[in-house]
Amino acid sequence: MYDELKYWYLRDHKLFWTLSMSQIKQLCIITGFKKANKGDIIYFSSSDLPRIFLLKKGNIKIVSIDEEGNETIKEILQKGDLFGELSLEADDSVNEYAKVLTDEVSICSFLLSDFEDLLVRNPTLALSYTKFVGLKMKRFKNNYSNLVSKDAKTRLSSFLKDWAEREGIQDGKKYTINNYLTQADIAQIICTSRQTATLLLNELEEKNIIYYNRKEIIIDDIEKL
Amino acid sequence: MYDELKYWYLRDHKLFWTLSMSQIKQLCIITGFKKANKGDIIYFSSSDLPRIFLLKKGNIKIVSIDEEGNETIKEILQKGDLFGELSLEADDSVNEYAKVLTDEVSICSFLLSDFEDLLVRNPTLALSYTKFVGLKMKRFKNNYSNLVSKDAKTRLSSFLKDWAEREGIQDGKKYTINNYLTQADIAQIICTSRQTATLLLNELEEKNIIYYNRKEIIIDDIEKL
DNA sequence: CGCCAAATGTAAACTACCCGACATTTCATT
DNA sequence: AATGAAATGTCGGGTAGTTTACATTTGGCG
Structure with missing residues (x-):
């Protein structure tokens, strides 16, 4: 069968x-x-x-x-x-x-x-x-x-980079990731609290480095991460 | 040859x-x-x-x-x-x-x-x-x-336990480890600063849980660690 | 023996992050 | 459209641990 x-x-x-x-x-x-x-x-x-x-x-x-x-x-x-x-x-x-x-x-x-x-x-x-x-x-x-050697902010950036490169849809320096993780998930992956992850994500968004929502994450220029 | x-x-x-x-x-x-x-x-x-x-x-x-x-x-x-x-x-x-x-x-x-x-x-x-x-x-x-989930003190204890069990000379609950590591080494292994490691080691010694010197580490009762 | 470098001890200032406590938003379900 | 649960946002207090800075001890070696 x-x-x-x-x-x-x-x-x-x-x-x-x-x-x-x-x-x-x-x-x-x-x-x-x-x-x-x-x-x-x-x-x-x-x-x-x-x-x-x-x-x-x-x-x-x-x-x-x-x-x-x-x-x-x-x-x-x-x-x-x-x-x-x-x-x-x-x-x-x-x-x-x-x-x-x-x-x-x-x-x-x-x-x-x-x-x-x-x-x-x-x-x-x-x-x-x-x-x-x-x-x-x-x-x-x-x-x-x-x-061991990096702080939460750096770990978040490396994680996002990694994720984008592995699964994101590339368009030049721009990457679009299909976001199937909650902020709590991301927090656990980069080993920090949910609140800190939220804070850092919003910080990245304010600086226009990423655009975040529950469906997708858009990274305008991966080199800026 | x-x-x-x-x-x-x-x-x-x-x-x-x-x-x-x-x-x-x-x-x-x-x-x-x-x-x-x-x-x-x-x-x-x-x-x-x-x-x-x-x-x-x-x-x-x-x-x-x-x-x-x-x-x-x-x-x-x-x-x-x-x-x-x-x-x-x-x-x-x-x-x-x-x-x-x-x-x-x-x-x-x-x-x-x-x-x-x-x-x-x-x-x-x-x-x-x-x-x-x-x-x-x-x-x-x-x-x-x-x-991720344990503090420095706990990590030190697990490390010492582990080390004793792998390399220590056992005598009932007592273990004698041939100490070829400096406190700076131990600190790096358990991912903390040299000072914190020193502090914690001395704390364990004060409580008579371990006896530490540059040559050897003696753990009186491994279950107390 | 005496010297020096490495190892160890100690203390205070500082900080990144955790944790609790809540408000607000989003989304699925009936 | 209403409801509730999950996800997200925000704030401040508390703290484990880092960092800087220096004192003291130890051991190797000429």
């Missing part, structure tokens, strides 16, 4: 370019498929069997909760991103879930064990996958240093 | 357990070997050819410098740890170097390209390596959340 669909979903992901059709089919057989709507919560960390998920459409945020109940946004994911047990090791100690940010998302998933089998049988894929995980780590390290 | 030595150095690392003797020899042929002393700086990010390093003895810190000249300690490494281009991708954008903390360290290294060859030929090793990188990422994520 959906097999053809799933096939293409995996097929067009960079990571799987090296795989033959039959190898992808092998993974596809065990692929789960799921749709969800804005606001839905997808639990994955303590799910029955450890899985790897692939976000095919839409945006989600990965949120974790610590012992004291503090919510932290770990990542914002877009189309094509992988999440779940990326380190290939089930881990109960982290309490994470995904929350849907856009109107409609579609997600497919496969069992960790099946993915491992595939990796063992495809060394080139294994290598690409390792590089992929390594890249993710680098991005984390980078955020980390930003948090 | 050193071949036998190098062989064992790799052989006793968990990561290489799955390799046959001949496979290790293959990697060993191209292994570099190096000794260095306290205070020495080892550049590796922009070295001629990208390499992976294995710290065989002693401790080093990985430090990075950003555009403004801010130094940040990225990691403290102990015996057995790997560093260098772990993500298997050369990257000029990061400006990192290693600084030797203990009296004497020994390091061996091999070329990234040779390591990649080995990974492609040994899928099981590739899988272990991916898990290893994944684990490292998890540790980073964890530090990150600590930084």
Whole structure:
């Protein structure tokens, strides 16, 4: 039924370019498929069997909760991103879930064990996958240093730049971002309070550097950020 | 000459357990070997050819410098740890170097390209390596959340606990750590100023929770931390 | 031993940011 | 159009932590 669909979903992901059709089919057989709507919560960390998920459409945020109940946004994911047990090791100690940010998302998933089998049988894929995980780590390290050495204003600017470059529609130096985040979300991402984020966003707007509303964010000249 | 030595150095690392003797020899042929002393700086990010390093003895810190000249300690490494281009991708954008903390360290290294060859030929090793990188990422994520939601005092306590458990000599609830870090180092690790670190350390000492001097740190009861 | 640089200790001024408390706006739903 | 909940805006008080600035201690080394 959906097999053809799933096939293409995996097929067009960079990571799987090296795989033959039959190898992808092998993974596809065990692929789960799921749709969800804005606001839905997808639990994955303590799910029955450890899985790897692939976000095919839409945006989600990965949120974790610590012992004291503090919510932290770990990542914002877009189309094509992988999440779940990326380190290939089930881990109960982290309490994470995904929350849907856009109107409609579609997600497919496969069992960790099946993915491992595939990796063992495809060394080139294994290598690409390792590089992929390594890249993710680098991005984390980078955020980390930003948090340490930059103030909230600078972190907001880098975040907006980053977001624009990853997802915005470019027109010269002008970028238009489809805004699916609330100011509270942005605040959590740049690790500050909601109030400070509001303040800084309005400040940027007063200086005519950005134009902000709930639907979109327009950056007139990205170099001014 | 050193071949036998190098062989064992790799052989006793968990990561290489799955390799046959001949496979290790293959990697060993191209292994570099190096000794260095306290205070020495080892550049590796922009070295001629990208390499992976294995710290065989002693401790080093990985430090990075950003555009403004801010130094940040990225990691403290102990015996057995790997560093260098772990993500298997050369990257000029990061400006990192290693600084030797203990009296004497020994390091061996091999070329990234040779390591990649080995990974492609040994899928099981590739899988272990991916898990290893994944684990490292998890540790980073964890530090990150600590930084976001905990205050300096708590971060110091977690750091000391962690350090004691990794390297300390245990005697019931008592731990003795060989202290090769200055208070300035500790401050950077827990992301605070040198003065605050001093203050907090002395506070812990006044409460008889730790005993601190330049040579060692003694934690009477790790549960009290 | 005596010198010097690095490490540690201490204090006061300052500040970016958090937190609580509210008002206002926006939007979906009936 | 009315209602309520979520999102946004705004203000001030409180504070953890930085910064500057200097004193004191320690240990390595000629």
